[in-house]
Amino acid sequence: MYDSCAKTLFCGKKVVYLPTCHSTNDIAAELVRGGKAVEGTIIITDEQTAGRGQHGTRWLTNKGQNFTLSLVLKPTFLHLSEHFLLSQAIALGIRNYLAEFTRNVWIKWPNDLYVNDLKIGGVLIENALQGTRLAYSVVGIGLNINQSHFSTAISDRVTSLRLETGQYLHLAEQLPRLVLAIEKTYLRLRAGQLESLRGEYLQYLLGFGQTRQYIIGEQLVDGTIVGISPDGKLRLELHPGEIREFDIKEIKWQWVD
Numbered sequence: 001m002y003d004s005c006a007k008t009l010f011c012g013k014k015v016v017y018l019p020t021c022h023s024t025n026d027i028a029a030e031l032v033r034g035g036k037a038v039e040g041t042i043i044i045t046d047e048q049t050a051g052r053g054q055h056g057t058r059w060l061t062n063k064g065q066n067f068t069l070s071l072v073l074k075p076t077f078l079h080l081s082e083h084f085l086l087s088q089a090i091a092l093g094i095r096n097y098l099a100e101f102t103r104n105v106w107i108k109w110p111n112d113l114y115v116n117d118l119k120i121g122g123v124l125i126e127n128a129l130q131g132t133r134l135a136y137s138v139v140g141i142g143l144n145i146n147q148s149h150f151s152t153a154i155s156d157r158v159t160s161l162r163l164e165t166g167q168y169l170h171l172a173e174q175l176p177r178l179v180l181a182i183e184k185t186y187l188r189l190r191a192g193q194l195e196s197l198r199g200e201y202l203q204y205l206l207g208f209g210q211t212r213q214y215i216i217g218e219q220l221v222d223g224t225i226v227g228i229s230p231d232g233k234l235r236l237e238l239h240p241g242e243i244r245e246f247d248i249k250e251i252k253w254q255w256v257d
């Protein structure tokens with residue numbers, strides 16, 4: 001059903017398609033551990049029975065309508081303290097793919113994809129270490145492409161490319177385009193183009209340089225995102241000159257409709 005990607009260097013040369021599985025991230029990790037997944041291997045499915053999101057959440061998506069895949073990477077050039085650089089490159093690659101279809105594509109820190117303040121995709125990266133370096137990373141991607149109805153039980157802040165553009169997209173035709181966009185930013189990371197990746201990430205970071213409302217603890221506060229720390233924490237200016245760093249569990253976005 002899915003062909004090997006023709007235009008990439010190594011990503012998507014091997015594509016493992018499973019009509020159904022528990023989680024493509026788990027399958028990918030099993031394949032790497034069994035020595036059966038070279039770098040760039042993609043595991044893609046129509047349906048996950050135990051799809052996982054960030055922070056122990058479930059990833060639910062309609063069967064066969066969206067991208068549900070994992071990409072195996074071996075970023076052995078990264079120290080574990082640099083894990084955010086991978087997250088940044090992947091989010092940017094997906095953003096660049098989505099921007100081929102629609103405007104207003106943003107990255108919500110650290111690596112959620114948003115269009116018009118609605119979530120269109122998410123990334124779950126699971127790293128394995130060798131000593132203090134990354135040995136391999138399973139990059140799990142859920143991207144809403146053709147789904148046109150979402151249960152409000154999941155979230156009311158969700159969209160898909162179809163809802164944004166009215167276009168139906170053939171997943172098998174789209175996979176090589178998505179993978180090429182991701183490989184491009186990954187290759188930039190591998191080549192050490194850190195400043196240009198960082199600059200581009202901040203350019204598309206939702207809320208960067210704007211005063212917005214956030215929920216910290218129980219409190220609603222005004223803050224301005226001023227950057228990301230080297231270990232991937234969000235830097236927020238809460239009062240002039242007072243910059244604090246937050247990890248993902250410490251801060252929530254307050255949406256204003």
Ligand code: BTN
Pocket residue numbers: 022023024025026048050051052053054057059067068069070112121122123124139140141142
């Ligand atoms: C998020 O919570 O935003 C991250 C969602 C990641 C979902 C993808 S779908 C393919 C891969 N397999 C999983 O079990 N999860 C990721």
